[in-house]
Amino acid sequence: MVVAARVDVKEHAVKMLSELHRMRQDCDRCDFIIKVQSDVYRAHKNVLSAGSEYFRAMLALGTTESRDGEISFKDVDSECVKNCIDFIYSGEFEIPDRKIKDLLHVGIMLQLEGVKQVTSGILVDSLNVENYYSTRDIADTYNLKEVTSKCQKFFKENLMPIASLSEFAGTSISRLVKRLLSKELKYSDQEKLTILLKWAEKNPQETGVLLDAMKRLRLDKISAAFLRSLLKSHVIVSNDLAIYKLISDHLLDTAAKVIQPKDAIICSNCKRLETEKSKIEKNLSDIKNQLNESKAQGHSVFNNTKQKETATLLPLPSSQIVLNSQKQDTKQYAVAEVTASGTNSVRHKSRGSSDRSKTRSVAESLGVRLITNPCNFESIQYKTHKKEWAHIREQGIRCDSESCIKFTVSPGDGYTAIDTRDLPEVYIYIDVKKAVKDGLKFYVSSKNVVFSKGLRDGIIAPKYFKFVLTYDHKTKEFNQVDI
Known part of the structure; x- marks a missing residue:
């Protein structure tokens, strides 16, 4: 009867490796020589073949090195070669100071996966700001994916x-x-x-x-x-x-003070005040001319003296809203006025036909009012196309001198309220609260259409964009883009 006998496998393996390592150090039964510059290391072909894919392939093909029983390495570090041979015999090796790249090079050349794993782990654990670039270069050179991933994360942090x-x-x-x-x-x-x-x-x-x-x-x-x-x-x-x-x-x-000499600031403010004064004088002159023209034609502009004294133009772009409608050769336009009692009225004139005038409420004719509570208009959108978006993204939304910028009102965040029937590709949402705070004026019509003339330069700057959506015709989906 045969009885199977077994000892501790790990203990046996360690003992065998230890004995083979001792035999190599004592040059006992060594049959292969490794030369690096002037250094010579002796070893056993069978052990080298068992521990390294590089030596296994070389010694199995009947190469010159296999027949002669020796090999010479050039352009490698001798100490690192010795440490890799130690690893093959014992599973242990030392890493020379500042030679981790050289050791990794020899380990990869001899196809020692264990050396590669250990040195990669050391590179990851020792990564810091000072050695970031050298570690990244090593990872790129030897395709160390784990080290590369760690370097990318470290760079961001x-x-x-x-x-x-x-x-x-x-x-x-x-x-x-x-x-x-x-x-x-x-x-x-x-x-x-x-x-x-x-x-x-x-x-x-x-x-x-x-x-x-x-x-x-x-x-x-x-x-x-x-x-x-x-x-x-x-x-x-x-x-x-x-x-x-x-x-x-x-x-x-953003109304911040740019660092400049005090005299330059005063000069700049003076020019700005002169410009404002000119605009006010021009507006007053226009109003006076309109009143004189109306009196000459016998039209009653105001219902009473109190209204006349407190009448002002409705603060819309260019101080008036011009409604153009053509009926044969007749063009009509309306000037909105605010009376002392707060009632809005509109005076109509006719050109190319007999003189006639009548007054009716703004709510009936125009239905336009100034937005004073932006909280009720948190989501208004400006629709445009992709070919215009690049310019708008940099310069803002611009209106010409004869028109206003038109917006549509969307409830909530606006994602479900977008009208894509005309298929514009870009939807720009305006931060009305911020814009009004900075002095922009918005007006809303009875049909819930919002208008604005922008700031003095006729522009609504990108800083007032809350967010921007693009519409993809193919997927029929909206995507938010970075501003």
């Missing part, structure tokens, strides 16, 4: 200190901007701008690329004091006209 390194100059600006705009990155827009400027300081010839990247940041989220300090003291910002203009225009649009 430590971008600010990494930006101070000299190697940061070699970072791809397109990759940098992509990461800066990533939703996963938790930096503020001010920190993102600081990082971009650090990159530009190391690449002063790339200011055009810097300008394009800055336009994709939310300048309204950045401290006005910080932006003013850049205008005053940052070399790149103060020397590049386009970048300086971008920041100074933003500060002007």
Whole structure:
């Protein structure tokens, strides 16, 4: 009867490896020599073949090295070769100081997966700001996916200190901007701008690329004091006209004080007041001419003296709403007026026909009123097409001198209220509350259509865009885009 006998396998394996390692050190029955420069290491063919795919293939094919019983390595570190041979015999090896890249190179060359795994783990555990770029280069060279993934995560979490390194100059600006705009990155827009400027300081010839990247940041989220300090003291910002203009225009649009001499500020304010005075005088002259014309024609403009003394034009674009309708050769227009009692009235004139005038309420004829409570209009949308969106995204929504910007009102967030019958591709939602606070005026008609003339320049700036949706004709879906 045969009885199976078995000892502890792990203990037996350790004992065998230990004995083979001792035999190699004592040069006992060694049949293979490994030469590295002037160093010679003796080993056993069978053990090398069992521990390394590289040696197994070489010794099994009857190569010159197999027949001669020796091999010479060039352009590798001798100490790292010895440590890899130690690993084959014992499963243990030392990592020489500052030679982890050399050891990884030899381990991968000899196809020692264990050496590769251990050195990769050490690279991950020891990753810091100072060795980030060298570690990333090693990971890219030897296709270490785990190390590469760790480097990418580390870059996002430590971008600010990494930006101070000299190697940061070699970072791809397109990759940098992509990461800066990533939703996963938790930096503020001010920190993102600081990082971009650090990159530009190391690449002063790339200011055009810097300008394009800055336009994709939310300048309204950045401290006005910080932006003013850049205008005053940052070399790149103060020397590049386009970048300086971008920041100074933003500060002007948000009513911030741009750093400049006191006399220049006073002069600027004087010019602004003179411009306002001219506009007021022109409006008063227009009103006077209209009153004189009406009196000459025998029309009654006001119901009583009290109304006349307190009458003002309804504060709509160009101080009047012109309703153009053509009936044969007759053109009619209406001027809205506000009486002292708060009642709105409209005076009609005719051209090309007999003189006649009549007054009726604005609610009947125009139905237009000034929006004084923006909370009731939290979601108004401006519809346009993709070919216009790139310009609007940078410059804002502009109206010409003879028309108003028209918006539609959507309840709630507006996703379910969008009218796509005419299939515009872009829907811009306006932050009415913020715009009214900054001085924009909006008017709403009886049909719930909202109008605005913008600010003095006839523009509603992108900073008043709450969010933007695009409509895909193929998928019939809406997608929100970054502003």
